[in-house]
Amino acid sequence: MKFDGLKSMAIVAMAAAPVLAPRAALACAMCGLSPGDHAGHAFNTSVLFMLSGPYVTFGLIGGIVLIAWRRANRRSLVVKASTPPKR
Amino acid sequence: MPGTAAKVRPLIIPGRKPGSGSVTSGGGDQRERAFMSNGMIAVLAVIASEMMLFSGLIGSFLIFRLSAPFWPPPALPRLPIAITWVNTLVLLTSAVTMFLAVRAVHRSRQRLLRNYLAITAVLGTTFLLVQGSEWVRLVAHGLKISSGAYGGTFYTLIGCHGLHVTAGVAWLVGVAVAAWGGRYNARNASTVEVVAVYWFFVCAIWPLLFVLVYLM
Numbered sequence: 001m002k003f004d005g006l007k008s009m010a011i012v013a014m015a016a017a018p019v020l021a022p023r024a025a026l027a028c029a030m031c032g033l034s035p036g037d038h039a040g041h042a043f044n045t046s047v048l049f050m051l052s053g054p055y056v057t058f059g060l061i062g063g064i065v066l067i068a069w070r071r072a073n074r075r076s077l078v079v080k081a082s083t084p085p086k087r
Numbered sequence: 088m089p090g091t092a093a094k095v096r097p098l099i100i101p102g103r104k105p106g107s108g109s110v111t112s113g114g115g116d117q118r119e120r121a122f123m124s125n126g127m128i129a130v131l132a133v134i135a136s137e138m139m140l141f142s143g144l145i146g147s148f149l150i151f152r153l154s155a156p157f158w159p160p161p162a163l164p165r166l167p168i169a170i171t172w173v174n175t176l177v178l179l180t181s182a183v184t185m186f187l188a189v190r191a192v193h194r195s196r197q198r199l200l201r202n203y204l205a206i207t208a209v210l211g212t213t214f215l216l217v218q219g220s221e222w223v224r225l226v227a228h229g230l231k232i233s234s235g236a237y238g239g240t241f242y243t244l245i246g247c248h249g250l251h252v253t254a255g256v257a258w259l260v261g262v263a264v265a266a267w268g269g270r271y272n273a274r275n276a277s278t279v280e281v282v283a284v285y286w287f288f289v290c291a292i293w294p295l296l297f298v299l300v301y302l303m
Binding site: 038039041042043045046047049050052053054056057058060061064065068069071072073 | 122131134135138143146150152153155156
């Protein structure tokens with residue numbers, strides 16, 4: 001797929017929207033908070049923490065599976081290399 | 088499709104007995120097994136769900152903690168930090184002994200394996216006993232699960248972790264008893280590896296809870 005100029009500009013504008021107009025870009029109703037709003041900040045922190053949960057979980061487990069797979073592959077190669085060729 | 092089978096890379100390694108607690112494929116005189124045992128896959132699934140559980144519990148704790156003007160509330164007792172520091176060290180030490188147990192089983196050092204498993208179980212039990220005595224004192228000082236958000240979140244979070252440690256200790260005792268009978272060695276180490284992964288999870292989540300609940 002080839003990007004033409006207009007499409008590229010639209011993508012750049014969408015990517016820049018959160019930076020240029022943060023209030024408008026925020027999807028969360030609790031995000032436009034006054035400095036003393038403890039409950040709002042507490043909810044925001046909690047949401048961010050829970051948002052990271054699935055990523056940490058699947059990253060960790062994916063990492064463990066990858067390490068096990070690579071280790072097994074390495075062992076397999078060592079066994080193959082040490083096995084004498086069949087006649 | 089006859090051509091497809093040759094292109095698929097098998098997730099198996101040679102050198103293990105077929106059917107030894109894992110899905111196997113292949114045949115002939117070459118022994119093969121899956122790269123990860125069924126027990127390990129199961130415990131990883133359990134850990135994933137437990138991590139999501141703790142994520143939700145910690146999320147609710149953060150809401151109560153950060154929105155409260157005073158924490159802990161003035162009328163309620165403070166949590167014992169010094170003894171919990173020592174208890175944290177006990178639990179982290181048990182993770183080290185568990186690691187040494189896994190290393191011992193990979194080297195088929197039966198005596199070392201038995202000793203390290205027993206030490207890990209004893210350290211886990213010590214952690215639970217210290218937590219229990221701490222709870223008894225806190226209840227005596229008036230901190231109950233009904234003492235508002237402070238008591239509720241404390242007992243729910245720490246109690247949930249305590250239940251996981253209890254399950255881990257029970258499992259460890261079972262594995263240690265089997266190890267006493269010489270059941271595990273370098274070729275049959277998957278049970279020890281699986282219980283170790285669960286124990287590492289239990290130990291890894293505690294420092295986070297300690298910082299959030301006791302120190303923050």
